[in-house]
Amino acid sequence: MRRAAACGAGAIHVALSSIELSILGAVAFDPDTLPAIRSGTWINTIDADDSGTLRHTIPLDGWPEALWRVLFPILLAAGTPTQSVDLATLYAPRLVPDPADRTLLVSLTPFELGQGLRATYPDALARMDRVAARILYLEELEWSHDPIALIPGDALSDAGWAAVGSVLPDPDDRWRWSLPLRIASRSTWDDDAGRRRRATLRVKELHAVLHLACELSCNGYDVDGYHRDLSQAVLADPVALDLVRDRANDPADELAIVRLILDQEQPGW
Numbered sequence: 408m409r410r411a412a413a414c415g416a417g418a419i420h421v422a423l424s425s426i427e428l429s430i431l432g433a434v435a436f437d438p439d440t441l442p443a444i445r446s447g448t449w450i451n452t453i454d455a456d457d458s459g460t461l462r463h464t465i466p467l468d469g470w471p472e473a474l475w476r477v478l479f480p481i482l483l484a485a486g487t488p489t490q491s492v493d494l495a496t497l498y499a500p501r502l503v504p505d506p507a508d509r510t511l512l513v514s515l516t517p518f519e520l521g522q523g524l525r526a527t528y529p530d531a532l533a534r535m536d537r538v539a540a541r542i543l544y545l546e547e548l549e550w551s552h553d554p555i556a557l558i559p560g561d562a563l564s565d566a567g568w569a570a571v572g573s574v575l576p577d578p579d580d581r582w583r584w585s586l587p588l589r590i591a592s593r594s595t596w597d598d599d600a601g602r603r604r605r606a607t608l609r610v611k612e613l614h615a616v617l618h619l620a621c622e623l624s625c626n627g628y629d630v631d632g633y634h635r636d637l638s639q640a641v642l643a644d645p646v647a648l649d650l651v652r653d654r655a656n657d658p659a660d661e662l663a664i665v666r667l668i669l670d671q672e673q674p675g676w
Contacts, residue, residue, distance in 0.1 A: 420464035421475075422501045422588050425453040427482050428463045435474055444481060462585035464506060467494060500579045503591040511594040512601050514554040514608075519571050521545035527567030537632035543625050544616045544633070555612050557595070557605040606647035610665060613637040617664050638672040641665070648676065 423431065429452045433440045444450075451457055467475070475494050479485060483500070495502065504511055515523065524531070524542050531538040548555060563571065572586035575593070584592065595601040616637065620630070641647045651669065654662040669676050 418466045418468065418505055419495065419502050420505050420591075421467050421498050422461040422503055422582075422584065422592075423463045423465065423482070424459045424461055424582075425456045425463065426451045426459065428465070429453050430481065431465070431470070431474070431478060434478060435470065441477065458583065460583045460585055461501070461588050464503060464588065464591070466505075467498065467502065500581070503588060504594050504596060506587045506591040506594075508594075508596075509560055510597045511591070512557045512559055512597055512605055513590055514557050514593045514595065514604075515571065516552055517545040517548035517555045519574055520556050520558070521549065522574050523563040523567040523571040526570035527564040535628045537629040537636055540625055540628040540630045540633035541636075543628060544619055547619050548615060554608060555615070557601070557608050559597075603646055606641075606644050606650055609637070609640050609644060609647050610650055610662065613641055613668070614662060614665050617668060634668065635672065638668055642669060642673050642676055 426449055429450045430444055432452065433450060434444065440448075449457075453463070456462070472494060475498070476490075479497055483498070521542050524538060524545070528538045531542060545555070560568075568590065569586070572589060575586075575589045577584045577589060578592035595604060613634075616634065620634070641651070651662050651665055654660065655666065
């Protein structure tokens with residue numbers, strides 16, 4: 408029996424509730440249960456959670472394609488799909504990387520990252536260190552709902568991720584998502600595409616805070632240390648440096664201030 412095709416750099420997983428995972432297993436084990444399920448019979452053989460919260464994932468390519476297709480109208484409350492639509496498209500609202508993959512990079516907005524840093528470093532503001540400076544600058548950028556950073560899982564503590572989770576919206580409000588799956592929905596693999604996106608956001612954060620430096624007063628905070636951290640991150644990232652060089656040919660040359668700071672940090676970089 409044909410299996411679903413894998414996508415991307417790693418195994419694509421489908422987010423499921425306990426009830427949905429139970430249904431998938433039941434129909435895979437005994438296809439004769441399908442008519443009862445179609446008529447509205449719900450089962451939960453996984454745990455006591457009947458809330459419908461998406462908290463489980465299984466690989467899209469780990470189950471027969473025919474099974475995914477026959478269950479699609481039940482799992483996503485949608486019409487019967489045509490064979491011309493591939494599974495990755497059908498299940499796109501529920502697809503996430505494997506949450507257990509420790510190499511994933513997580514995309515966060517200024518507000519989300521600021522909340523995570525506050526919880527990870529609760530005494531940073533009292534110390535007025537470079538982390539505190541970053542928190543203050545991120546607060547000034549909270550109006551933006553676009554990502555500002557792509558970070559690995561170990562960049563924040565458990566308390567930090569819990570704080571992120573408290574403000575992280577469900578990726579699709581048709582369903583309630585558990586914290587690990589909300590984080591997974593914002594994640595990308597550490598592959599070429601992921602590294603390019605991370606490099607782009609490194610340059611974006613440095614560019615944004617350099618412009619804010621003219622307006623924001625952080626007297627006593629280690630702003631220079633924060634700027635140096637950002638500059639060093641860009642200088643250590645060949646992809647980011649290529650992005651900065653490429654923009655030098657842009658008539659608008661928006662990254663001129665970034666090149667100036669990089670030249671001060673490492674002449675000739």
